[in-house]
Amino acid sequence: MGGTLRFLSDVLLLLGGDSQRRHNRKRRQFNTVDLKVRMDCDGCELKVRNILTTMKGVQSVEINRKQQKVTVKGFVEPQRVLRRAQSTGKRAELWPYVPYTNPYMAPPPYDKRAPAGHVRKVDAVMPVTAGQEERLATLFSDDNPNACSLM
Template identity: 40%
Template sequence: MGILRNLSEYIIACLKPPAKRIPKKTVNIRVKMDCEGCVRKVRNAVEDFEGVESFDVNQKLQRLTVTGFIDAKEVLEEVKNTGKTADIWPFVPYNLVTYPYARGAYDMKAPTGFVRNVPQAIGDPKSPEMKMMVLFNDDNPNACSVM
């Protein structure tokens, strides 16, 4: 059964015009969910959406993660049609940002371990501070061994 389904999906994908094909990607959406009923509404809206391979609804983080051959705007509109407040996930993990306390990056309403994704928080690789950080980095094979 699985082989036939995959074969039919492959044939359908090949027959589509190239302009209509959407690459596989992961979309994170922030959705205000207060109870299990809200989670159920969001889950029902996404599971029948065309092109979705997998999804995860996290009520604690107020986040919906959808993976598949989808368009982010279409998924966002589908979630908004449930009556929930939704927007694209504006946060990045704290450890991926060079300056997490830069203006506009630190947000009191952000989930634990996340900061806002703003250009000021990401360091310029050519700046002297970044060069010094890389100089003493354990991942750098040419790093200073004094440490």
């Protein structure tokens, strides 16, 4: 009888320990990581596909060799995918382009290597400070005698 109770208590400890370990593990989010990887031939494409497919958490790898774009979907971190792609010896970077859809704003700097309908992603070109913001707000004000008068 003592052996049965000891066995059941050991089983309960093991189950409790597993559930506690599961809660302590950080859950990864589902990510879609886009990379720009320089690929010239079928061998390059196959090498990149094989190394990214074997990563833990990867569910799918899509490659568009014409755009030099690799899309990895799964429970992965973008920086780990980038390092893994660079380990093939190919030049790789996170996808630097965003779709350009706003016809009312001037496009960012021209990049001839950008795919059709895309422009290079750039950070804010000119950060506006508090003093500049006030000056820009009063530039067309009626109270400002030096303001531009278009009427």
